[in-house]
Amino acid sequence: MDFAFFLIQLLNGLQYGLLLFLVASGLTLVFGIMGIINLAHGSFYMVGAYLAWSLSSMTGSLTVAILLAIPLTVILGMGLERLLFRHLYQRDHLYQVLLTYGLILVFEELRSLIWGDDVHGVAVPALLNASIPLTENLSYPVYRLAISGVCLLLAAGLYFLIQKTRLGMMIRAGASNRDMVQSLGIDIKLIYTLVFALGIALAAFAGMINAPLSSVFPNMGGQVLIICFVVVVIGGIGSVKGAMAASLIIGLAETFGQVLVPEVAGMIVYVLMAIVLVWRPEGLFGRS
Amino acid sequence: MKDSRLTQYLPYLVVGLLALFPLVESTFYMQLLTKVLILAIFAMSLDLLVGYTGLVSFGHAAYFGLAGYALALMAPKYETVSLWWSLPASIGVCALFALITGTLVLRTRGIYFIMVTLAFAQMLFFIFHDTKLGGGSDGIYIYAKPLMKLGEIEVANLEKLEHFYWLVLILTGATYLLLHRILGSTFGRALLGIKVNEHRMRALGFPVFKYQLASFTLSGALAGLAGYMAAVQYGFVNPEILSWHQSGAVLMMVILGGMGTLYGSVIGAFAFVLLQEVLSNQAWFGIAAKHWQLAMGIFIMLVALYMPQGLAGLAQKFRRKPAEEAADE
């Protein structure tokens, strides 16, 4: 492996990692703050992608589609929280696993009923539809770089929201002591609804902006779900910082795994996860 | 325990009736029932972990599938293997794998435990999916059913569907009795204690980790028993039997039936398979059967929301004896 090749693969790995972070960040937030284990997170990713496709083919613009779809997914998230998830906060994780497992089936069938089982493509916005040449026959799509930029912005935004704002303070307080926050007169129920909706919207948003790269197809959520769990668990549940670190580690491991040890590429991330958890049972940045 | 006579003898009655089933129907439904009983063993093995030890495993299909592959790889190409050594060997492989993974995963708790059990199952999945070891993604056949011979006498001929059915029925009963025995012992009560309050049990001087590990290993071994039987039944193993969907399905059975009650797992396995059969039956639901997973999904959600104690819990409510309910706890 020559040096240029190595550098490009490094870039690939980091970029893939950032993409993973985009999906995993919502998951870790809902996980960490409300203690909800959400297997249907991948379904929201899929819902986002399908919304991006159907709305952009209606309006002719991905940007417009995303602007329309975000409020829709926020409403979806709030509705689901009120109707379903609210009843499970005090219960064992087991029931959350169960409920969200059921949700996966429901979303997958609804997708089939509403949008059908075809593969669809979403066009890259014209402004970003270009490539930067790297070597004589390899170039890098600008849209991928743009997504990486969005991921970084989002990460910074999340960090700011949670660490620096009043809402973030309440969220953090609510995560560690629900009753105390309640007794201080803060409407914890509302906060939970908001956080949950935020998590759903993040997953859906990831699906939307990734749709031009990934295309839109049945069961697309299932593919990202498990890998995002791995990211969240390695990073430490609830830690946005951890999710970022873990995403990059996984991105690099998968990229170099496929190139260097293709025979076992499929299981590398799981081996990595097992090692981390045995070494640090609460994840890299988790609170023990 | 002031159970009425009926409830006391009910299990024997059920087993008796089940034993007679092959006389009534001898092909498809008997095979389906065989499958349900195998799943019941599988679900009971998971209930030991989830319902009695307080450990939610999301990778239990690993042990189920591993036993199937163990049999497939042990079966000589042209001859039949003996059940007498291949069954214990397959179970042994699972127990060993559970012991090793158990020492690692038991360092974690809660969601981390759920995820790390999943990770080990996924690893195994990719080993069988990506390598030629077990036929890759297309799976591998087991050509002949294992032999059950004592000297020259054939105890049972597993090529015969009813013989196999009876064997599985006996094993289901044996698993139930074994677990019932174990859970009634000091060991079982200690497990329940750990489930309720791990710190207190530790303070009382119980070797919590060792107890949990023993439970984890036993659970893996029993899942192996079920997996071995499943592999024998259809003579075909495929990586999909150790996928996370399979782990999810068995978890569903345990909760649907009612966790922490062994018979609940058996009921759960029955109900789960029955539900799938009914909902996807095109003769009854016509075109709607195509979207049977929608109904299944909604049902699963309703169970999670409104039936936390599962079907067994429902049955207990109808008994209307609060004192008993308390005693059962």
Place this chain on the structure above:
Amino acid sequence: MNKNEKAGYDRREFLLGSTAIAGATAAGALLPSGTALAQQGKLKVGLMLPYTGTFAQLGVAITNGFKLAIEEHGGKFGGREIEYVTVDDESNPAKAPENVNKLVQRDKVDVVIGTVHSGVVMGMAKVLKESGTLWINPNGGAGAMTGAACAPNFFRTSFSNWQTTHALGKVLKARGHKNAVFITWKYAAGEEMMEGFKEGFEKEGGKLTKELYVPFPQVEFQALLTEIASIKPDAVVAFFAGGGAAKFLKDYQAAGLKGKIPLYGSGFLTDGVLEAVGDAGEGVETTLHYADGLDTKKDKAFRLAYAKTFKLQPDVYAVQGYDAGQLLAAGLAAVKGNVSDKVGVIKAMEAAKIDSPRGTWTLSKAHNPVQDMYLRKVVGKENKVQGVAWKALADPARGCKA
């Protein structure tokens, strides 16, 4: 080593299977009176196809094609009306034996039609070999079905994975490509297609420089595309399907490889995804047993009828389902609907010349289509036929002792 073992199995398995059939036919011959009775009732056709999940669309296309064939025969095969029993196989191999058992034992169907996923095909093979039930597979290309695990009652109207890439070797040679890289998912179908290509290409003196595998069903290709760029092969050959194929084509273009290193593939790479990929597919050449613009009378009639009946455009899967219906019709016509004359049905099906939308094809000894493989090129939203890449290509059926 592995292959030899497989071949060994088959012998034994084949013997088991063939005795079952021989027994069945002997019984049929001895009981001529029973056959008259059987003719009265409807013919039970079991459809075991994916109706949920990733392959749901394929299941529907195959079902439609099959039903169209029946309709064209006046709703009857060999004079008998058809009764359908449908099972959703969910593309789940773990449930395959049980699902096919439903059809064979519970519903006692006369013939099984299925399925898409090759792992499920392998599970079906196990059960159907023992039961001896007539089986027509309208898609799943697992080589073993008409190779190591073949049996007299197994028929396929689609392709073997090997077939879909084998002709590419000739094509690449003709284009002057001396070496190539193959990229696919790490699973059985991908590996079989890789073998098919490798064999064909090496026979022509080409060199397969590298086999690249992406863990199934992941769709992150960037690392391997970078590797392709650094290897700089004369050509790239790929197999992916559905969403994976769409993403691969887009990524290949976005990475700047398109236009620099020509891309070829098994036809599934560009089937059913052209609407989704925009111009990323343009110019990609593939081989398959069906193409757009064949311009034969049969194909035109089929497309018209299909579009009229189902308000959908037919695809290769619909053709395979349609041909499953045609093959069954040929078999049953010969025995006048008396399906218990299994030897008669099998003989007639073996001898059948199927007038398919894809062109006429016959069955090989192992019951896999011997068919023309078309070279197709993506033009606009179509896989335009460029010519025949290989006339009457037959799967080698390795390990089949039939």
